[in-house]
Amino acid sequence: MILVAEDIAAIWLSLKVALTATALALPLGFALAWLIVFRQFRGKVVLEVLVNLPLTLPPVVIGFFLLLLLGKNGWIGKVLDASGIPIIFTWKAAVIASATVGFPLLVRSIRLGMESIDQQLIEASRSLGAAWYDTLATIILPLSLRGIMAGSSLMFARSLGEFGATIIVAGNIPGITQTIPLAIYDYASSPSSVTMALSLCLVSVLISVVVLAVHELLGKKLDRRSAL
């Protein structure tokens, strides 16, 4: 396995982007899943469609929309630019791209976890004097942990592999916005760099194996705890 300094930077950046995207998306994903599962309101279907849209759209399309939104002339980009916060072609753009693309996977998993909670457990909690936010914290959150874990793992893994949206909004600047997939893309374009590409592919596999193993171990730990 051969890794140069730029590859190491790409690996760290990939981990940083995936972790940040997952951490940022988690509270919002949990809140949206809760809204969809437990609340009745007008426009719920629209919200569900919007949440799931990135799952069906090509990542390049998502990247292009993000570019329109976050670019210097975009609605949000204009404001951020005026405040001196550049987004486009920075690692933050890669985080936004990853968070957008992986978000539906996160919400879907948490939602599945929440849907498996017996409604009467929630009713029991409320009738025992717990306000809705108390029930959310003491019943729904702990009983959704499996879904939260599964969603986070999926989103983290998806973020690590994110390419299409990232290359459009963050570019492919070695040491700044170049993540593992972008670096592999660079290497793959040159026939002499097959070994380098393979090395990064191996690192990718290794990270994915670690993520899945941690997910399984935590899941088993949760199962053991709930069986006590």
Place this chain on the structure above:
Amino acid sequence: MNLRIDAEKKQGHFLLQVNTEVSGERIGIFGQSGSGKSTLAHLISGLLRPDRGEIYLNDECLFSSGKSVNLSPERRRIAIVFQQAMLFPHLSVKANLLYGYRRCHPENRRIRPESLIALLKLQPLMQRGVHHLSGGEKQRVALGRAVLANPRLLLMDEPLSALDDTLRFQIIPYLKSVSEEFGIPYLFISHSILEMQLMADRILVIRNGQIAETATPDQLARNCMAQSPKGYLNILRLSDPVQDNGLYAYPWGLNTLLISDGVPTGASLFELSSREIILFKKHPDAISARNLLECTVTEMFDSEGRVGIVLSVAGEKLVAEIVRSAATELEITVGSILFAAIKASSFRKLA
């Protein structure tokens, strides 16, 4: 406890329309599956919002569409015991028991956990996980959890339906004792006439989403006699038997009842179906039934073509059931002296 409801709730094609007022400490809500019992319970507890109307508990407005009042479930202080115990699976028995207690305002904490744990005999379960409890143990913990929330009203939604007969009748004394010991009124929901007879003083009968009648347990048992497979169920509390040729002889008023399904010591609860009592106009010469009781007819009632005969047996009451033609043939009227024959095996031990 006084409960006043005038409310409507539409759910799909089903419409619940209730307008009633009921007072008492042990109220039953009786109805078949799909009649609206649980929907009514949800409206009272605040888990469902009525489309319109008002709900008052002891003169406190829980809901009023006119006054725009809708107390949230946690502020109503109405604890629910469900059909399945619904213990929180991620919490220990102790944490389950104290869930409501910890959320109860200190001023309202009248019941001490230690006294309830002793009453429900929960001490041996305290260190166990909820997954390792039997059905009956789970239901006892669920009951304890609801009572420790110090509710103003305990709402029991078919709490015995998921249990087998043995467990069912083991739990009933606990249900009654917590209510009596701690003075908590309850609403007991069930589709079982027997449970209504054992648990309620006053019963709201709900049919197709409407309160069809308000009845006493005895009235309900009479009204349902013809449709019920066991007819009218006589409930007998008997104690201190003497063993007699393989049977148990229980004192019952001035008589003795010979029962095959007894227990050597202590008190037991038995049910006797009205259809298991055979009536004779005259004293029979010899019969195989081990119990032959002289009795007087005090009342007769009709129930869809069958006749219920209320008998006084040396001051104790029994209800027998015969077809109309038999009543005519035997010329039974109020005041008639009859002989009731009951097999020793006809008594079914409940607890």
